[in-house]
Amino acid sequence: MYIYNVTTNVEETAHHAWVKWMKEIHIPEVLSTGKFLSAKFTKVLVEEDMGGVTYSVQYSVPDKATLERYYEEDAPRLIESVQRNFAGKLVSFKTELEVVDEYFVQLATATHYLFTYGTLQEKEVQLGVFSRPLVGFKDELSHYRISDIKVADLYPTLQHTGKEGDKISGQVYTLSHQELQKADAYEGDAYERIQIQLGSGKKAWVYIAK
Template identity: 70%
Template sequence: MYIYNVTTNIEDTAHGEWLHWMKTVHIPQVLSTGKFLSAKMTKVLVEEESGGHTYSVQYTVPDKETLDRYYEEDASRLREDAMKLFAGKLVSFRTELEVVDEFFVHRNTATHQLFTYGTLQEKEVQMGVFSRVLGGSDDTLHHHRISNDKVAGLYPTIEPTGDSKDHIKGKVYTITEEELKKADFYEGEAYKREVVVLSSGKKAWVYLAR
């Protein structure tokens, strides 16, 4: 996994406008390219001699090839938008970081079971959504099947059939309340979350198309 880091110093006179634009326009546009898993915006707590405010935005990307495609297909256009709006008022530099390893404090606060059958089983996606790789186990959901209709024409979903012959194999993970909220945000408004009973007897949340 890689991190694409963009550090920007913005002048006081444009600070408020730029910050609002970054949160509501630019960062959502970068994520909408489909190249990145997540974005984190931080403020640098060191006063610059030249004045202004300094921020760092870190975009997580699964591999170098995907980041290179962002440079080729999207970066120039998105940078031009910033320069048109804030020409002469900001200075930015960019850094590529490769994630070598990650370490987390383990806490016994998990309270939910989540059954997955799609992209949430991918380690890169889990890192982007939960900032950790989940430990799960194989399980099966009966009386459901993969739907022929995909969300946005791309993403799989499932549908109940009532037929005992229909079943879906997947993974069940134990996650925290906060992580469940992150999963809701990742799945978006196109999906709804419902409780199902798995073949193991576990009650778990699963995402279905609305």
């Protein structure tokens, strides 16, 4: 995995307007390209000799090829948008970071079961959403099947059939309440989270299309 880091020093006079624009417009536009897994918007706690306020945005991306596609297909348009709105008000520089290894503390407060059947089983997605790989176990969901209709013509969802022979195999992960909220944000408004009973008898959350 790679981290695409953008560090920006913005003038005091444009500071609040830029932060609002970044949170409400620019960062969502970057993520909407589909190239990145997540973004962290941070304030750099340093007093700059040049003045202004410094921030860093770190976008996680699964591989270098995807980042190169972002440079070619999306970056020129998004950079032009920055210049159009804040020309002469800021200075930015970019850094590419390659993740060599990661270490995590397992959370003792993880109390929610989440049944997954799609992208949340991918390690790169888990790192982007939860900042840790998840350890799960196999289970089954009866009376459901994968729907022929996909969300946004891309992403799978479930269809309740009520038929005994219909079963979906998936992975169950244990999440904290905060991690469950991160999963909600990842799945977005197109999905809703419902509670179901698995073949093992455990009750778990699962995402289905609204």
